[in-house]
Amino acid sequence: MKAAFIINGKKEEFEIAPGDVLLDVLRNNGHNEVKGNCYMGTCGACTVLIDGVPKASCTTLAAQVAEAEITTITGIGSVLNPHPLQLAFVEKGAVQCGYCTPGAILTAYALLRKNPDPSEDDIKSALDGNLCRCTGYIQQIEAVKLAVKLLKEGGNR
């Protein structure tokens, strides 16, 4: 069957099977900016925003979210034009291996959309589902705080 999605603001249509999870549909169609391989929804590396809400794409059936707006990491910034969250993660040493980073940044992005001035506990709660084995989270939390500052200084994106 065919299914259409609005991916990073652009309509894309793919051939999918009813059992296909969104992660595979995205990656098989060139969106390999979405990482992840646990297929259990437990590590958070494959997080994308579905209508603005962070979800594990590895356990989301693509068919169920047809027509939805999907935001991947490339939808919020690029190497030439990074989002303040991406800059802040770089600045604060919050990127080590970087495999969990796109998912963590998207989760933080959704948090800041909802709550532009989060407390440390808010940040910790938000990132709870995005496991990181390298950083120990502290620099990630510092990065989100820095991004809050950068966003306030530079206006919203």
Add this chain to the structure above:
Amino acid sequence: MKQYRCVGSNVRKIDALGLATGQPVFTDDFCLKDMLHIKFIYSPHPHAIIEDIDSSEAEKMPGVKMVLSYKNTPQVLHTTAGQGWPEPSPYDTCMFNKKVRYIGDRVAAVVAESEEIALEALRQVKVTYNVLPAVFEAEEALKENAPVIHDEEGIQGVYDAKRNLVAHVEVRAGDIEKGFQESDVVVENTFETQFAQHCPIETHIAISYLDENGRIVIRTSTQVPFHVRRIVAQVLNVPVSRIRVIKPRIGGGFGSKQEIILEEVVAFVTMKTGLPARAIFSREEEFYASRTRHPMKVTVKIGAKKDGKLNAISMYTLSNTGAYGTHGLTVISNVGSKTLPLYNKAPNVEFVGDVVYTNLPVPGAYRGYGATQGYASLEQAMDMLAEKLGIDPVELRKINHIREGETSPIFKALGEGREGVTQYIQSCALEKLIELGAKEIGWLEKRGKQQKEGTKVRGIGMSIHMQGSGIPLVDMGAASIKLNEDGSVNVLYGGTDIGTGLDTAVAQIVGEVLGISPEKVIVYAADTDMTPFDKGAYASSGTFISGGAVYNAALKLRETLFEEARLSFGEIDSRDYTIENEKIVSPVSGKTISISELVYQTLYVRKHKQLMETASFVSETSPPPFAAHFVEIEVDKETGTVTPITYVAAVDCGRVVNPELTRGQIIGSIINGIGYALTEECKFSDKGKMVNPNFMDYRIPSSRDIPEIKVILVETHEPTGPLGVKSVAEININGPIPAIGNAIYDAIGVRLHSSAYTPEKVLKAIKGSI
């Protein structure tokens, strides 16, 4: 200490923005046409001989290309350990074995056009087993009449296969018996550490394909690209020259990717079919089919004089290396070699270790590499001794720890699976680390106070540590640097950045030596066709060994630049030349020339030659970094929950190349260590099946589980390291088990003798003590 320009500053990690924007940089972000997918069949029995494999039905299925097993793959005994050659690990496995030795051991693989077809076909492969008795405990495996796990012909490097004894280590200095007899106080502590998994968020993945000339290219998530090349060549019986290994960005390793466990399979499939092949572990497979940490039982006995001076230390370690002996000998060596020299005041020292096969999944290299297990027991024994002597634990350590200018007989007696190298400590800030850490945690104010709030009691504990920086006279790295006409350089080196920031450290080192901005250093690493050799990422060797190679190459290149400048200046002697702001300066004549101008001349005008240098580095010593860890915890006496509140790590890793990245290494290790201390444990059924191979049942720390962490860096200058550096990658994973264990004792007066410190265990211990 001399101030540096690039080294010591927070240069942005050079790959960070690419990673933060989701660039397709990992092994699997790469799709090839007609790629074959490989899925494995794993043994349901802990110990069995495969009587037969009938794959005829599976092979008939559309889309199935081949089914691999011992029947049609090379039966070359080798080790999966990606170590230097000759490997210290036994040759005790083939790509597929006729005998399976644990639940999860590889039996066969289906190669198909899609993952779905491969998974479907797996079910059609019929395997007949002759099930054998199994053994899971190291003690049991050593007993007479225990099942012999490796009875195959031709295995090499096993100490006594008939007794399941993979390795036996025994070293002594002084007279241990006399040492204990002449001690005023003796304590003994046995501590058991558990099976644990590395849990890199990117699981193991390898892809291979043929290049246009028919050579096999392997793109793999590895820590050891050059060892992958060598071992795949060995297993497939092809020359090294037929294989190219590319290391892209790696999604974490922590030791688990110092193994060759998928590369030889994908390469074999590509060699046989001519088609690209891909194998990737699911999270579940990552747990039982990749590698784990050696569970150990470490008995430490310490004798001391009344004044607190240690007189004798003995350590006996029993290590369970599961079904295969990969890293067995070297990890157990490090249990002693990375811990005992810390207390070099004891003249009488003994280390004995046994590494034993069992029918459990396979441990391998894991950050800390034996030191973690050794310190778990040693540093709690030190607290027991302090109590018995009536000396503050901090003071006891101050009396006994190693200092600058000192040595330990253990350095020479015990290397990594062989004799070690004599070394004298040339940089050590331990005194300062202990002092600053104690102050930061509030040691004097809080220790022994057992501050209570409802059912919760606070406690504080500490431990001190050393590790190493590479393996002396074994680990070698090499690098080439070439100059471009804008004054930028390409660094080609074999060092393997697996997320640690090594490539950035390298850019800073080169920038420092050549007087250029790190932004002008373009780093390309770890491609066996393109870059010089390097041992890979292990043994805390990155910045020290690989960085040392790059440093040496940069020094040579600077000399070459000076020589070219001298000719250009028409001078006699370049000895006083310096580089400032990308210009070579002759201080006497005042003449200057920019690097860019010089390279324009050599490339296009005068010489017509490429300025480029290659250098290598092997170290005669392995200078230890040092750390003092302090932790304040809260124990809920009703639930048994242990919660770390504040964790202080004071660390001497020599000169700090990049403070922010260094801090990341330290915090990451501590959190990984806290997970190991409190929650992480692979659990097994009574048949030896791992029952919790997923993140729901095997809990690694999340952002909500972390304490406040304070990192204190005390810089020293290590004269044997490039620009004064030592290492930092592993040492800080060693603290949480002993420091938290000591803090639990401070809080509730109960000493636990095994990790993880789960609520059940804590409650049981509390009940036992009443």
